[in-house]
Amino acid sequence: MSTLVFLEHHGDELLKGSLGVLAKAATLGGGDVAGVVVGSGVRTLADGAGKFGAAKVYVADDAQLEAPLPQPRVDVIARLVRDTGIDTILFGNSVLTADVAAGLAARLDAGINWDLVDLVQEDGKLVGKRPALQDSVYVDVGWTSEPRIALFRSGSFDPNETGGSAEVEDVAVELEDFSSAARMVDQAHEESEGPSIEDAPVIVAGGRGLGGPENFTLVEELAKALGGAVGATRAVVDAGWYPYATQVGQTGKTVAPKLYIACGISGAIQHKVGMQSSGVIVAINKDTNAPIFEFSDLGVVGDVHEVVPKLTELVKQRKSS
Ligand SMILES: Cc1cc2nc3c(=O)[nH]c(=O)nc-3n(C[C@H](O)[C@H](O)[C@H](O)COP(=O)(O)OP(=O)(O)OC[C@H]3O[C@@H](n4cnc5c(N)ncnc54)[C@H](O)[C@@H]3O)c2cc1C
Structure with missing residues (x-):
């Protein structure tokens, strides 16, 4: 199994949700776990991911990737998956990753399971756990082909540090023409004091x-x-x-x-x-x-x-x- 975890960032920080998914992926065993950071001026973020279990971090650092838009990210990850033969791509759920994962599934003709709260190996197969019926039961879900894509609910995993270090590899950024059709007009941050509800202890x-x-x-x-x-x-x-x-x-x-x-x-x-x-x-x-x-x-x-x-x-x- 070769796993890639999308490492989402805000400003100069990797999001706790994606680091939690990375830490979980590292506990599954059966192959190397890599992360991918996509953005502009993000190279320094890659080093930090090794502590959470990434053996390798791919970095796509390009001014065209500055805005948090999904299509350019789909281009980068689709190419990476095709070039490396990665068979499993994992995301912590967010507004951005829901779009990236869906776009990637369409581009790679890959199966996607979303709203998962856990992932386990059972008899050599990956099985996702998905709450259903107002979260009163867990359904086992799987994939019939590779690559397989999964999105996890926020807060599903703790970003436990395991203390390793990652090899950092730059990847080429080649975007499809249609991926630059959308541009971000404005980005506003909600004014708030204290920690955000997702990160607060x-x-x-x-x-x-x-x-x-x-x-x-x-x-x-x-x-x-x-x-x-x-x-x-x-x-x-x-x-x-x-x-x-x-x-x-x-x-x-x-x-x-x-x-x-x-x-x-x-x-x-x-x-x-x-x-x-x-x-x-x-x-x-x-x-x-x-x-x-x-x-x-x-x-x-x-x-x-x-x-x-x-x-x-x-x-x-x-x-x-
Ligand atoms: C499809 C669906 C999705 C939903 N999604 C959500 C969701 O995401 N999140 C969510 O929270 N709800 C959700 N709900 C609504 C949910 O069913 C409840 O109606 C809601 O959570 C109740 O909110 P509450 O506890 O503030 O109010 P209430 O149920 O009215 O409870 C108020 C409580 O305050 C207590 N109380 C009153 N006065 C005092 C006082 N002075 N001191 C101490 N205690 C007092 C009462 O005893 C009571 O227990 C959803 C419902 C549906 C149908």
């Missing part, structure tokens, strides 16, 4: 139990004190209390922080599937029978308006002492 999430958008300051203050990010349920996002980018769950983001504090959240299955892999789950809810207590490590039965400010105060005191 701590998430404090708020639900309808907060009572109104103005009470989100309670979770924001606790998140700030803990150095974490703020999450939200769909109910409050739909009500316009908080931005969609913070929604956790089936139709939002899948997160796996070390600590997840749910404030005034009932624990509906659609929310649970987005945060159940968190290390420690703490729930604050005034209803003893709230479903969230069934999958929490610690539960506080109480009013968020009383409990959360006290908790924030205690965290601040502990930090200053």
